[in-house]
Amino acid sequence: MRGRQEGTKGVCGITHKSPIAIDPHSGMFFFPTTSPNNPTCAWIAHSHIARIHPLDKGRTVIEFKTGQEIIVAVSHGSMMNQIQRTAQFRYKLTERLHYKRNSDHEQVAEPFI
Structure with a gap:
């Protein structure tokens, strides 16, 4: 996990409550609800995620695409921030991987003279 967190830091500078890429090629990105050191994380x-909405002060309902819902003891603003940071990380990492993949294929060796 530390390696994934360091990767996130290198890609977009996020250092706390860092989202991580489990498998970027299949779109598996996860983010923590609190500090990963917190046992309630x-x-x-x-x-x-289908949508989120505030429940009350300090709690948020997360609705998944399956229709299931969970309540987390995290403010709606904090959850929105985590979702947006993860989206930014996904975009930047995907662009980086796409660029690397294309540049690897476009390299042509110089012919011998």
Whole structure:
């Protein structure tokens, strides 16, 4: 996990409550609800979220694409921030991987003279 967190830091500078890429090629990105050191921390799959809405002060309902819902003891603003940071990380990492993949294929060796 530390290696994934360091990767996130290198890609977009996020250092606290860092989202991580489990498998970027299949879109598996997760983010923590609180500090990963907190025993109540849950990891949420970014692509499985349908919507979130505030429940009350300090709690948020996360609705998944399956229709299931969970309540987390995290403010709506903090959850929105985590979702947006994960989206930014996904975009930047995907662009980096796409660029690397294309540049690897476009390299042509110089002919011998």
